[in-house]
Amino acid sequence: MKWLKGITLLLIANVLIFVTLSITFTLLVNVILPAFGIDVRGAVNQQDLVWAMVIGFGGAFLSLAFSKQMARSMLDCHQITQPRSPAEQVIFGAVQEIAQRLRIRMPEVWVYESPDPNAFATGPSKNNSMVAVSTGLLNSLNEQEVRAVLAHEMGHVYNGDMFTTTVLAGLMNTFVYFISRWVYRHLAERNEALAFGVYIFLQVVLSFLAMIPISWFSRRREFAADSFSAKVYGREAMISALQSIDRWVKRAKIEYSTQDALATMKISGKSSGFFRLFATHPPIEERVAALQRL
Helix, strand or coil: CCCCCCHHHHHHHHHHHHHHHHHHHHHHHHHHHHCCCCHHHHHHHHHHHHHHHHHHHHHHHHHCCCCHHHHCCCCCEEEECCCEEHHHHHHHHHHHHHHHHCCCCEEECCCCCCCCCCCEEEEECEEEEEEEEEHHHHHHHCCCHHHHHHHHHHHHHHHHHHHHHHHHHHHHHHHHHHHHHHHHHHCCCHCCCCCHHHHHHHHHHHHHHHHHHHCCCCCCCHHHHHHHHHHHCHHHHHHHHHHHHHHHHHHHHHHCCCCHHHHHHHCCCCCCCHHHHHHHCHHHHHHHHHCCCC
8 A cells, every 4th residue: 555644544433333333333233133132222222323323433433442563564664663774764853853843742654664754653642653665765855854744744643634534534434324223124024135245335436435525524634633733843845845746656657557546546636527525635736836825
Protein backbone atom coordinates (compact mmCIF):
# COMPACT_ATOMS: atom_id res chain seq x y z
CA MET A 1 0.00 0.00 0.00
CA LYS A 2 2.41 2.63 -1.27
CA TRP A 3 -0.21 5.37 -1.08
CA LEU A 4 -1.01 4.68 2.57
CA LYS A 5 -2.00 7.75 4.54
CA GLY A 6 -3.20 7.95 8.12
CA ILE A 7 -6.82 8.82 7.42
CA THR A 8 -7.04 6.48 4.41
CA LEU A 9 -5.74 3.66 6.60
CA LEU A 10 -8.28 4.54 9.28
CA LEU A 11 -11.17 4.46 6.79
CA ILE A 12 -10.16 1.13 5.30
CA ALA A 13 -9.63 -0.42 8.74
CA ASN A 14 -12.95 0.98 9.92
CA VAL A 15 -14.85 -0.58 7.02
CA LEU A 16 -13.17 -3.97 7.44
CA ILE A 17 -13.62 -4.11 11.22
CA PHE A 18 -17.20 -2.80 11.11
CA VAL A 19 -18.34 -5.25 8.42
CA THR A 20 -16.65 -8.13 10.27
CA LEU A 21 -18.30 -7.21 13.58
CA SER A 22 -21.67 -6.69 11.94
CA ILE A 23 -21.72 -10.01 10.08
CA THR A 24 -20.37 -11.88 13.13
CA PHE A 25 -23.09 -10.38 15.33
CA THR A 26 -25.83 -11.30 12.84
CA LEU A 27 -24.57 -14.90 12.57
CA LEU A 28 -24.36 -15.15 16.36
CA VAL A 29 -27.90 -13.89 16.97
CA ASN A 30 -29.65 -15.59 14.04
CA VAL A 31 -27.72 -18.85 13.60
CA ILE A 32 -25.31 -19.83 16.38
CA LEU A 33 -27.35 -18.98 19.50
CA PRO A 34 -30.65 -20.46 18.15
CA ALA A 35 -28.73 -23.70 17.41
CA PHE A 36 -28.08 -23.98 21.17
CA GLY A 37 -31.68 -23.14 22.05
CA ILE A 38 -31.01 -19.49 22.87
CA ASP A 39 -33.31 -17.22 20.87
CA VAL A 40 -32.77 -13.51 21.46
CA ARG A 41 -33.85 -12.36 18.00
CA GLY A 42 -37.00 -10.65 19.24
CA ALA A 43 -35.16 -8.72 21.91
CA VAL A 44 -32.43 -7.64 19.51
CA ASN A 45 -34.95 -6.44 16.91
CA GLN A 46 -36.46 -4.06 19.46
CA GLN A 47 -33.07 -2.55 20.15
CA ASP A 48 -31.59 -2.38 16.65
CA LEU A 49 -30.63 1.27 16.98
CA VAL A 50 -28.73 0.64 20.23
CA TRP A 51 -26.87 -2.30 18.69
CA ALA A 52 -26.22 -0.23 15.59
CA MET A 53 -24.50 2.41 17.69
CA VAL A 54 -22.53 -0.16 19.72
CA ILE A 55 -21.26 -2.00 16.64
CA GLY A 56 -20.89 1.14 14.50
CA PHE A 57 -18.88 3.17 16.98
CA GLY A 58 -17.16 0.04 18.32
CA GLY A 59 -15.72 -0.78 14.92
CA ALA A 60 -14.62 2.81 14.35
CA PHE A 61 -12.88 3.17 17.70
CA LEU A 62 -11.23 -0.25 17.45
CA SER A 63 -9.66 0.84 14.17
CA LEU A 64 -8.48 4.06 15.82
CA ALA A 65 -7.10 2.27 18.89
CA PHE A 66 -4.94 -0.04 16.78
CA SER A 67 -4.15 2.42 13.97
CA LYS A 68 -0.46 2.76 14.88
CA GLN A 69 0.06 -0.98 15.10
CA MET A 70 -1.72 -1.57 11.79
CA ALA A 71 0.32 1.11 10.05
CA ARG A 72 3.61 -0.35 11.26
CA SER A 73 2.59 -3.89 10.29
CA MET A 74 1.85 -2.81 6.72
CA LEU A 75 5.11 -0.97 6.13
CA ASP A 76 8.81 -1.71 5.91
CA CYS A 77 9.74 0.91 8.48
CA HIS A 78 12.08 1.77 11.31
CA GLN A 79 11.62 4.11 14.25
CA ILE A 80 13.91 7.07 14.90
CA THR A 81 14.74 7.43 18.57
CA GLN A 82 18.29 8.72 18.20
CA PRO A 83 18.95 10.41 14.82
CA ARG A 84 21.92 8.84 13.03
CA SER A 85 22.02 10.93 9.85
CA PRO A 86 21.33 14.54 8.80
CA ALA A 87 18.01 13.49 7.23
CA GLU A 88 16.90 11.72 10.41
CA GLN A 89 17.93 14.78 12.44
CA VAL A 90 15.73 17.01 10.26
CA ILE A 91 12.72 14.73 10.72
CA PHE A 92 13.20 14.09 14.42
CA GLY A 93 14.09 17.70 15.18
CA ALA A 94 11.09 19.15 13.34
CA VAL A 95 8.60 16.86 15.08
CA GLN A 96 10.23 17.47 18.45
CA GLU A 97 10.25 21.24 17.97
CA ILE A 98 6.58 21.43 16.94
CA ALA A 99 5.49 19.10 19.76
CA GLN A 100 7.27 21.33 22.27
CA ARG A 101 5.60 24.42 20.83
CA LEU A 102 2.18 22.77 21.12
CA ARG A 103 2.97 21.32 24.56
CA ILE A 104 1.96 17.81 23.57
CA ARG A 105 3.78 14.51 23.93
CA MET A 106 6.17 13.96 21.06
CA PRO A 107 4.77 11.46 18.53
CA GLU A 108 6.74 8.39 17.53
CA VAL A 109 8.81 9.18 14.43
CA TRP A 110 9.14 6.53 11.71
CA VAL A 111 10.67 6.27 8.25
CA TYR A 112 9.35 3.70 5.77
CA GLU A 113 10.64 2.42 2.46
CA SER A 114 8.66 3.71 -0.52
CA PRO A 115 9.61 5.67 -3.67
CA ASP A 116 6.48 7.81 -3.36
CA PRO A 117 6.92 11.21 -1.66
CA ASN A 118 4.49 10.67 1.18
CA ALA A 119 3.91 11.12 4.89
CA PHE A 120 1.13 10.42 7.35
CA ALA A 121 0.12 10.77 10.97
CA THR A 122 -2.08 8.39 12.93
CA GLY A 123 -2.85 7.39 16.50
CA PRO A 124 -5.66 7.45 19.08
CA SER A 125 -4.92 10.94 20.43
CA LYS A 126 -2.57 13.90 20.12
CA ASN A 127 -0.55 12.53 23.05
CA ASN A 128 -0.44 9.01 21.62
CA SER A 129 0.39 9.28 17.94
CA MET A 130 2.98 8.57 15.29
CA VAL A 131 4.31 10.48 12.30
CA ALA A 132 5.90 8.59 9.42
CA VAL A 133 7.64 9.76 6.25
CA SER A 134 8.66 7.80 3.18
CA THR A 135 12.18 7.56 1.85
CA GLY A 136 10.75 8.97 -1.37
CA LEU A 137 9.76 12.15 0.44
CA LEU A 138 13.29 12.57 1.80
CA ASN A 139 14.78 11.99 -1.65
CA SER A 140 12.37 14.29 -3.53
CA LEU A 141 12.04 17.31 -1.24
CA ASN A 142 14.55 19.71 0.24
CA GLU A 143 14.98 20.21 3.97
CA GLN A 144 12.55 23.11 4.33
CA GLU A 145 9.90 21.30 2.29
CA VAL A 146 10.25 18.19 4.46
CA ARG A 147 9.79 20.33 7.56
CA ALA A 148 6.64 21.87 6.05
CA VAL A 149 5.17 18.42 5.34
CA LEU A 150 5.94 17.33 8.90
CA ALA A 151 4.23 20.47 10.21
CA HIS A 152 1.21 19.55 8.08
CA GLU A 153 1.09 16.08 9.69
CA MET A 154 1.54 17.59 13.15
CA GLY A 155 -1.44 19.80 12.34
CA HIS A 156 -3.51 16.62 11.94
CA VAL A 157 -2.22 15.39 15.29
CA TYR A 158 -2.86 18.62 17.18
CA ASN A 159 -6.30 19.22 15.63
CA GLY A 160 -7.43 15.72 16.59
CA ASP A 161 -8.37 14.89 13.00
CA MET A 162 -8.07 11.14 13.55
CA PHE A 163 -10.53 11.29 16.46
CA THR A 164 -13.10 13.47 14.70
CA THR A 165 -12.89 11.29 11.60
CA THR A 166 -13.53 8.27 13.82
CA VAL A 167 -16.62 9.85 15.36
CA LEU A 168 -17.99 10.63 11.90
CA ALA A 169 -17.16 7.08 10.75
CA GLY A 170 -18.97 5.69 13.80
CA LEU A 171 -22.06 7.73 12.96
CA MET A 172 -22.02 6.52 9.35
CA ASN A 173 -21.51 2.92 10.52
CA THR A 174 -24.57 3.26 12.75
CA PHE A 175 -26.77 4.22 9.81
CA VAL A 176 -25.30 1.46 7.64
CA TYR A 177 -25.94 -1.22 10.26
CA PHE A 178 -29.43 0.02 11.09
CA ILE A 179 -30.55 0.14 7.43
CA SER A 180 -28.99 -3.26 6.68
CA ARG A 181 -30.67 -4.86 9.71
CA TRP A 182 -34.03 -3.31 8.82
CA VAL A 183 -33.88 -4.80 5.31
CA TYR A 184 -32.61 -8.14 6.63
CA ARG A 185 -35.40 -8.40 9.20
CA HIS A 186 -38.12 -7.84 6.63
CA LEU A 187 -36.65 -10.23 4.04
CA ALA A 188 -35.91 -12.95 6.62
CA GLU A 189 -39.62 -13.50 7.14
CA ARG A 190 -39.81 -14.91 3.59
CA ASN A 191 -36.31 -16.27 2.82
CA GLU A 192 -33.54 -16.44 5.41
CA ALA A 193 -30.74 -17.25 2.93
CA LEU A 194 -31.73 -14.44 0.58
CA ALA A 195 -32.01 -12.03 3.50
CA PHE A 196 -28.50 -12.85 4.69
CA GLY A 197 -27.05 -12.47 1.17
CA VAL A 198 -28.72 -9.08 0.75
CA TYR A 199 -27.55 -8.11 4.23
CA ILE A 200 -23.88 -8.78 3.42
CA PHE A 201 -24.24 -6.97 0.08
CA LEU A 202 -25.77 -3.90 1.77
CA GLN A 203 -23.10 -3.91 4.47
CA VAL A 204 -20.30 -3.73 1.93
CA VAL A 205 -21.93 -1.32 -0.52
CA LEU A 206 -23.35 1.08 2.08
CA SER A 207 -20.06 1.05 4.03
CA PHE A 208 -18.16 2.25 0.99
CA LEU A 209 -20.85 4.80 0.12
CA ALA A 210 -20.58 6.06 3.70
CA MET A 211 -16.97 6.91 2.91
CA ILE A 212 -18.17 9.75 0.64
CA PRO A 213 -19.08 12.19 3.47
CA ILE A 214 -16.10 10.98 5.51
CA SER A 215 -13.75 11.61 2.58
CA TRP A 216 -15.31 15.04 2.06
CA PHE A 217 -14.56 15.83 5.71
CA SER A 218 -11.01 14.55 5.26
CA ARG A 219 -10.46 16.91 2.31
CA ARG A 220 -11.59 19.85 4.49
CA ARG A 221 -9.11 18.83 7.19
CA GLU A 222 -6.29 18.74 4.65
CA PHE A 223 -6.79 22.46 4.02
CA ALA A 224 -6.69 23.06 7.79
CA ALA A 225 -3.46 21.06 8.13
CA ASP A 226 -1.92 23.05 5.26
CA SER A 227 -2.89 26.25 7.06
CA PHE A 228 -1.27 24.95 10.26
CA SER A 229 1.96 24.25 8.38
CA ALA A 230 1.87 27.76 6.92
CA LYS A 231 1.63 29.23 10.43
CA VAL A 232 4.62 27.18 11.61
CA TYR A 233 7.07 27.53 8.70
CA GLY A 234 5.37 29.98 6.32
CA ARG A 235 3.06 29.30 3.42
CA GLU A 236 5.83 29.36 0.80
CA ALA A 237 7.47 26.27 2.30
CA MET A 238 4.23 24.27 2.14
CA ILE A 239 3.45 25.52 -1.37
CA SER A 240 6.92 24.51 -2.49
CA ALA A 241 6.50 21.05 -0.92
CA LEU A 242 3.18 20.49 -2.68
CA GLN A 243 4.61 21.61 -6.01
CA SER A 244 7.58 19.25 -5.59
CA ILE A 245 5.19 16.36 -4.93
CA ASP A 246 3.14 17.37 -7.96
CA ARG A 247 6.25 17.36 -10.16
CA TRP A 248 7.09 13.86 -8.92
CA VAL A 249 3.60 12.65 -9.80
CA LYS A 250 3.87 14.07 -13.31
CA ARG A 251 7.29 12.47 -13.80
CA ALA A 252 5.97 9.17 -12.45
CA LYS A 253 3.36 9.05 -15.20
CA ILE A 254 6.17 8.99 -17.75
CA GLU A 255 8.91 7.09 -15.95
CA TYR A 256 6.85 4.45 -14.18
CA SER A 257 3.92 2.23 -15.01
CA THR A 258 0.40 3.58 -14.73
CA GLN A 259 -0.17 1.55 -11.60
CA ASP A 260 2.76 3.15 -9.79
CA ALA A 261 1.72 6.61 -10.92
CA LEU A 262 -1.80 6.11 -9.64
CA ALA A 263 -0.42 5.00 -6.30
CA THR A 264 0.86 8.50 -5.57
CA MET A 265 -2.28 10.26 -6.77
CA LYS A 266 -3.81 9.54 -3.38
CA ILE A 267 -1.74 12.37 -1.92
CA SER A 268 -2.26 14.68 -4.86
CA GLY A 269 -6.01 14.09 -4.94
CA LYS A 270 -6.05 13.65 -8.72
CA SER A 271 -9.01 11.32 -8.89
CA SER A 272 -11.61 11.93 -11.56
CA GLY A 273 -15.34 11.54 -11.97
CA PHE A 274 -17.19 9.45 -9.41
CA PHE A 275 -13.96 8.30 -7.73
CA ARG A 276 -13.12 11.87 -6.77
CA LEU A 277 -15.86 11.58 -4.14
CA PHE A 278 -13.70 9.00 -2.34
CA ALA A 279 -10.46 11.02 -2.45
CA THR A 280 -9.20 11.87 1.03
CA HIS A 281 -7.00 14.67 -0.35
CA PRO A 282 -7.99 17.66 -2.52
CA PRO A 283 -6.15 18.31 -5.81
CA ILE A 284 -2.78 19.95 -5.21
CA GLU A 285 -3.79 22.93 -7.35
CA GLU A 286 -6.67 23.67 -4.95
CA ARG A 287 -4.42 23.33 -1.92
CA VAL A 288 -1.83 25.68 -3.39
CA ALA A 289 -4.53 28.21 -4.28
CA ALA A 290 -5.90 28.06 -0.72
CA LEU A 291 -2.42 28.64 0.72
CA GLN A 292 -1.87 31.60 -1.59
CA ARG A 293 -5.07 33.19 -0.27
CA LEU A 294 -3.87 33.05 3.35
